[in-house]
Amino acid sequence: MMVGTPATPSCKIQRTPCSTPGGPKVREEKILVTVRMRPLNRREQAMYDLIAWECVDENSIIFKNPNHERPATPYVFDKVFSPSCSTHRVYEEGAKDVALSAMMGMNATIFAYGQTSSGKTYTMRGITENAVRDIYDHIKNNPERDFTLKFSALEIYNETVVDLLNRESGSLRLLDDPEKGTMVEKLVEEVVKDGAHLTHLIGICEAQRQVGETILNDKSSRSHQIIRLTIESSLRGSSGHVKSFIANLNLVDLAGSERASQTNADGTRLKEGSHINRSLLTLTTVIRKLSGGKRSGHIPYRDSKVTRILQSSIGGNARTAIICTMSPALSHVEQTKNTLSFATSAKEVTNNAQVNMVVSDKRLVKHLQEEVARLEAELRNPEPSSFSCLRSLIEQKDLKIKKMESEMEELKRQRDLAQSQLDLERKVHKVHKGCNHSGPSSEVVRCLSFSGDDNEPISSKPTPETRTRTRLQREAMVRRSVTSTDPSMLVHEIRKIEQRQRQLGEEANRALDVLHKEVASHRVGNKEAAENIAKLLSEIKNIQVANSIAEDIVIGDQANLKEEITRFKSQGSTIESLEKKLEIVQNSIDQLVSSFVTSDESHSKKKKILPFTLSNSTNMQNIIRAPCSPLSSSRKVMESEVENKVPENGGATTPNSNNVASPYNNDGSGNYTSREGTPVARKSNSVNVKKMQRMFKNAAEENIRSIRAYVTELKERVAKLQYQKQLLVCQVLQLEEANEAGGSDAADEISESPKSWHVIFEEWRKEIFMLWHLCHVSIIHRTQFYLLFKGDPADQIYMEVELRRLTWLERHLSDLGNASPALLGDEPAGSVFASVKALKQEREYLAKRVSSKLSMEEREMLYTKWEIPQVGKQRRLQLVNKLWTDPHNMQHIQESAEIVAKLVGFCESGEHVSKEMFELNFVCPSDKRTWMGWNLISNLLNL
Numbered sequence: 001m002m003v004g005t006p007a008t009p010s011c012k013i014q015r016t017p018c019s020t021p022g023g024p025k026v027r028e029e030k031i032l033v034t035v036r037m038r039p040l041n042r043r044e045q046a047m048y049d050l051i052a053w054e055c056v057d058e059n060s061i062i063f064k065n066p067n068h069e070r071p072a073t074p075y076v077f078d079k080v081f082s083p084s085c086s087t088h089r090v091y092e093e094g095a096k097d098v099a100l101s102a103m104m105g106m107n108a109t110i111f112a113y114g115q116t117s118s119g120k121t122y123t124m125r126g127i128t129e130n131a132v133r134d135i136y137d138h139i140k141n142n143p144e145r146d147f148t149l150k151f152s153a154l155e156i157y158n159e160t161v162v163d164l165l166n167r168e169s170g171s172l173r174l175l176d177d178p179e180k181g182t183m184v185e186k187l188v189e190e191v192v193k194d195g196a197h198l199t200h201l202i203g204i205c206e207a208q209r210q211v212g213e214t215i216l217n218d219k220s221s222r223s224h225q226i227i228r229l230t231i232e233s234s235l236r237g238s239s240g241h242v243k244s245f246i247a248n249l250n251l252v253d254l255a256g257s258e259r260a261s262q263t264n265a266d267g268t269r270l271k272e273g274s275h276i277n278r279s280l281l282t283l284t285t286v287i288r289k290l291s292g293g294k295r296s297g298h299i300p301y302r303d304s305k306v307t308r309i310l311q312s313s314i315g316g317n318a319r320t321a322i323i324c325t326m327s328p329a330l331s332h333v334e335q336t337k338n339t340l341s342f343a344t345s346a347k348e349v350t351n352n353a354q355v356n357m358v359v360s361d362k363r364l365v366k367h368l369q370e371e372v373a374r375l376e377a378e379l380r381n382p383e384p385s386s387f388s389c390l391r392s393l394i395e396q397k398d399l400k401i402k403k404m405e406s407e408m409e410e411l412k413r414q415r416d417l418a419q420s421q422l423d424l425e426r427k428v429h430k431v432h433k434g435c436n437h438s439g440p441s442s443e444v445v446r447c448l449s450f451s452g453d454d455n456e457p458i459s460s461k462p463t464p465e466t467r468t469r470t471r472l473q474r475e476a477m478v479r480r481s482v483t484s485t486d487p488s489m490l491v492h493e494i495r496k497i498e499q500r501q502r503q504l505g506e507e508a509n510r511a512l513d514v515l516h517k518e519v520a521s522h523r524v525g526n527k528e529a530a531e532n533i534a535k536l537l538s539e540i541k542n543i544q545v546a547n548s549i550a551e552d553i554v555i556g557d558q559a560n561l562k563e564e565i566t567r568f569k570s571q572g573s574t575i576e577s578l579e580k581k582l583e584i585v586q587n588s589i590d591q592l593v594s595s596f597v598t599s600d601e602s603h604s605k606k607k608k609i610l611p612f613t614l615s616n617s618t619n620m621q622n623i624i625r626a627p628c629s630p631l632s633s634s635r636k637v638m639e640s641e642v643e644n645k646v647p648e649n650g651g652a653t654t655p656n657s658n659n660v661a662s663p664y665n666n667d668g669s670g671n672y673t674s675r676e677g678t679p680v681a682r683k684s685n686s687v688n689v690k691k692m693q694r695m696f697k698n699a700a701e702e703n704i705r706s707i708r709a710y711v712t713e714l715k716e717r718v719a720k721l722q723y724q725k726q727l728l729v730c731q732v733l734q735l736e737e738a739n740e741a742g743g744s745d746a747a748d749e750i751s752e753s754p755k756s757w758h759v760i761f762e763e764w765r766k767e768i769f770m771l772w773h774l775c776h777v778s779i780i781h782r783t784q785f786y787l788l789f790k791g792d793p794a795d796q797i798y799m800e801v802e803l804r805r806l807t808w809l810e811r812h813l814s815d816l817g818n819a820s821p822a823l824l825g826d827e828p829a830g831s832v833f834a835s836v837k838a839l840k841q842e843r844e845y846l847a848k849r850v851s852s853k854l855s856m857e858e859r860e861m862l863y864t865k866w867e868i869p870q871v872g873k874q875r876r877l878q879l880v881n882k883l884w885t886d887p888h889n890m891q892h893i894q895e896s897a898e899i900v901a902k903l904v905g906f907c908e909s910g911e912h913v914s915k916e917m918f919e920l921n922f923v924c925p926s927d928k929r930t931w932m933g934w935n936l937i938s939n940l941l942n943l
């Protein structure tokens with residue numbers, strides 16, 4: 001039966017552009033389908049086979065049925081080549097235009113389809129030779145462009161993909177890349193030096209190809225062969241970012257469709273034939289479905305390797321030419337009809353080729369691609385890989401700190417043991433010596449308790465005399481606990497802490513390295529951000545230089561405490577310098593953050609930040625939320641560069657010609673599209689760009705948050721070490737004094753009856769309340785401390801440190817003679833003045849929060865309770881000024897703490913404020929400097 005389908009006039013082959021002028025440059029184009037009829041071969045001639053086909057004209061071919069009078073319907077194609085046509089003409093008219101599209105950035109595929117022995121290999125060999133020649137002619141004729149050619153070749157044999165340049169690599173896997181489509185894993189790609197080299201490479205592949213003898217063909221190709229040339233070109237000396245084209249030229253020689261009966265195939269040939277036929281059947285089905293316009297239906301590309309690999313060439317982003325080869329012999333007429341039927345379907349398939357633009361700044365492209373890949377990996381991975389290093393460092397540190405804490409606990413336990421032994425000894429050898437300030441033990445205890453002295457009004461201000469007395473008593477009490485400590489044990493303890501310090505320094509260096517890399521990955525950002533990052537990097541470098549701690553510590557047999565103290569003083573500055581550097585980094589990060597945050601939002605968000613919120617991760621989230629666009633500037637560059645980039649060869653890329661894709665395609669309107677050029681795909685790709693920007697934005701914000709949190713973490717670690725070190729310093733200092741006093745100190749006068757921790761806690765707490773009051777310590781600090789430490793035995797170390805520090809501070813202020821603000825006069829009083837001023841500012845700050853943090857009812861209730869006049873100025877400030885003013889009144893303290901806690905927003909239990917994070921901060925919250933407390937104390941102690 002005659003198979004004749006209505007012909008498609010060649011004038012209708014190219015469709016109207018789907019885009020309006022100035023719109024997207026993606027155009028639809030039908031596959032170029034030609035038919036080549038070879039002459040009867042020797043075998044056919046020998047069998048006296050008849051010629052069953054006639055080329056009516058250059059577009060039509062007709063079956064000559066001698067039994068029918070009525071002429072058959074011709075098959076019409078873009079071109080029909082008679083047996084006398086040379087391969088050169090076939091190339092010129094059926095392949096050249098498509099092949100050279102690759103030189104202008106459009107993917108191109110030329111493949112031969114036909115039954116076995118129909119002349120596919122013969123034709124494709126000639127097409128390839130001609131194409132190679134023309135490619136090099138084109139390169140020669142376009143000296144203004146730089147071309148790079150890469151060659152790869154594979155064959156699909158029995159559904160196995162093999163590299164023809166490297167057979168040893170065995171079966172290769174196919175990978176699906178969302179941007180590039182199906183990729184062949186580990187396929188060797190060789191850079192082509194010149195035309196001769198290319199011919200040589202093609203020769204290698206020919207020799208490597210699976211060939212076998214069949215009845216129809218002595219050298220039948222038993223595999224599908226795909227030679228791929230990747231052609232990249234850019235304008236010579238161009239400084240622009242988007243001047244390059246990149247495209248693939250696929251030269252495909254399919255295995256021949258065959259009938260087992262015709263080829264008498266058995267064994268290996270039969271197996272090959274079945275694979276060949278199955279893959280060709282898939283190809284036929286794909287073509288048939290696409291020709292039916294069912295683009296949206298399921299197209300079974302994945303049913304065979306050849307259709308997977310050639311997917312973009314069949315109905316996708318490529319210009320495609322199919323040369324259908326056929327035998328003229330009557331004996332093959334059914335096979336030939338099948339071929340022509342396939343060809344008829346193929347000519348109805350529409351491709352959507354685009355010009356593949358390339359960002360010629362390869363580093364930028366590579367960076368963008370890597371960054372996208374990294375971000376996608378991060379999105380897929382709930383534990384972002386780039387921060388896992390930081391996290392593991394932090395975890396390691398946490399472990400070390402826990403270990404250190406348990407060691408400290410053990411040391412404390414030993415010290416307490418030694419203390420109780422000494423107490424026992426002292427009881428036995430107790431020698432009472434007269435002391436004006438510290439009377440009998442019971443009296444001392446009573447004085448320290450501040451609770452039962454009837455002669456002293458509870459809220460009265462302490463006089464200089466009482467202060468001196470209580471100070472001496474306090475010192476005696478403190479000394480009591482340290483004189484029992486074995487000096488060598490202390491030194492040992494100090495060594496351990498130093499060791500921890502060194503480790504911290506090293507870890508900080510390592511972490512900062514990671515930070516360095518992390519920050520470097522955000523160089524692709526706006527200019528301001530880039531500058532900030534550069535600054536940050538230089539500051540990080542400074543830290544790395546600054547935070548090393550001397551290693552050459554030798555523990556002598558005899559511990560010399562004075563030397564220890566001297567060394568401590570010098571090391572103190574090292575830690576301070578580390579703290580300062582961290583502070584600088586923090587500030588830089590703040591600037592970096594603000595560069596990402598729109599000014600309005602930045603303004604409103606920043607207002608919410610308290611100095612101590614830096615160590616509070618929940619508040620961190622408030623810092624960065626505004627949209628940022630690290631890619632914005634680079635995207636603009638891309639957009640402007642892509643503009644007007646159309647194929648240079650007007651003939652080859654006519655208004656109707658199609659364009660091809662790359663990861664960064666321009667559709668001509670500034671929109672970026674991917675290889676799928678349909679409107680829908682374009683839309684989705686434009687979303688991809690947005691997605692990429694969003695990913696950048698999110699990653700940038702997340703990174704900054706992490707960096708910020710990490711710097712805060714480092715600070716906290718330094719603070720903790722300082723805490724512990726300072727405790728030891730205090731102990732060493734007091735031990736020195738005790739030694740100098742020859743053991744005849746006031747401590748001996750104190751009753752040594754053992755007290756429970758609870759009693760000691762109460763005593764210390766009251767003492768601390770008084771010292772806070774005397775030293776004008778921040779009331780936020782007081783509130784935090786008060787709410788955190790409620791008598792748990794584990795609180796002892798913090799209580800002790802606080803008491804020692806305040807004792808030293810108060811004595812220092814007393815020595816200055818101006819402990820009380822009343823005594824300040826006009827004299828600049830250094831730190832005292834600063835503390836008083838800071839406290840005043842803090843109260844003003846808190847007063848401003850009264851309206852926002854307390855309801856109207858709460859406010860009125862408090863005004864009444866705290867006796868704030870109904871009518872008066874600044875009632876809020878009046879209220880706050882009354883808080884924390886009576887160190888002896890427990891109820892007053894409790895209520896003050898509750899109010900301050902509410903005003904600053906931490907809960908009363910202090911649950912979310914880590915004790916480890918606890919820091920003394922004498923700075924007003926409105927002052928953004930966050931790390932002043934210890935430096936201030938250190939300075940005052942002259943350590």
Ligand SMILES: Nc1ncnc2c1ncn2[C@@H]1O[C@H](COP(=O)(O)OP(=O)(O)OP(=O)(O)O)[C@@H](O)[C@H]1O
Pocket residue numbers: 037038039041083114115116117118119120121122123217219220221222254255256257325
């Ligand atoms: N147009 C032609 N002019 C002259 N000889 C040709 C022509 N086409 C093919 N031949 C000859 O026919 C024979 C078979 O051709 P070829 O190997 O190219 O077929 P094929 O389609 O690739 O077969 P298979 O699918 O089995 O590999 C070869 O000897 C070849 O030289």
